[in-house]
Amino acid sequence: MSNLQSLTMIRPNNLLALLLAAIICGCGYPLRAQQLGNAHYALTQNQQYTSATAFTPVMAQAQSGNSIELRVSGLSLVKADRYVAVFNLQQVAETASLVHSLMETRIAGLLHGLKDLAIEDEAVHIDLICLVPKYEFDVQQKVFSKSYNEVPVGFEMQQNLSIPFDNPAMLPQILALAAEQEIYDLVKVDYILDDPAKAKAELRKACIASWKEQEALHGEMGIRLDTLDRRFGDQFQVVVPQERYQTYTAYAQPNLAVANRKATVQRAEHSSTRFFHAISYKDYDVVLHPELTIPTVAITYNLVVRYQFPNPPAPIRHVEVQREFMLISPDGELSTLPLKP
Known part of the structure; x- marks a missing residue:
């Protein structure tokens, strides 16, 4: 019996199982599990599109006007002493x-x-x-x-x-x-934190280095920002772990087979708990110590530098001056003398 004939005699369910086993065991690619978590899964069940399918890339925009702003946002995760x-x-x-x-x-x-x-x-x-x-x-x-x-x-x-x-x-x-x-x-x-000023200084130093890189990038584009008048402002914020705990209720999907029957369904009580929701890195240009997996003190820093271009010179107005000479006679008569070019 040929291999093709032997496959045609296998039941559809068994054939599907064999195909899955062949894909898993026969291919040379490693298997990778993807972790999502029940908290995010429960939040996205009632949404038409999840955050993964509704992703929209962020488009860059050039600044307009007579000034340019460079912004740097930094995040530092600091383990408590x-x-x-x-x-x-x-x-x-x-x-x-x-x-x-x-x-x-x-x-x-x-x-x-x-x-x-x-x-x-x-x-x-x-x-x-x-x-x-x-x-x-x-x-x-x-x-x-x-x-x-x-x-x-x-x-x-x-x-x-x-x-x-x-x-x-x-x-x-x-x-x-x-x-x-x-x-x-x-x-x-x-x-x-025994020395919060040290952690803030470390984050500020890293953000200033990022700002200098942005300034150098503008120089490569032909925009000399170091020659312009500048103003800057900065702000720190400290977020303690107590502020990052959120409520979570255990997620469970009802059994459809039981729900379709004409019977009273007694739903189980879902326990409510809290979990530590760490600050996401996606909105920050500089992230320090992201390897920490325990609840940590989060220090954020925002730096903004505004460069002011000089005002363009006022346009030169050419004014044509017309001259004429008047003559008064001894009789008191006024007459205009013609001018030869």
């Missing part, structure tokens, strides 16, 4: 002394555990938020009415603990130690 985790503690008890004692016991237990992570007591800052009484309503029954009176039944104390640490990997350990003392409310995590 230190971190500070802020926890909130709440304690309720019948008396003020008891609520204070219970709070101190929980804090002392957490501080004892933090010593194993080389975090000393002096480094932890305790901030007292409030100590307020708690009230309930006492109902007094009268002959024709009832009265509700507020009576104190206990006290509530709130404190914030600021715990510094150097390595992001320490945060899960700190959370576990806090949970042992029934401390569950992690308010926020601050990212600290």
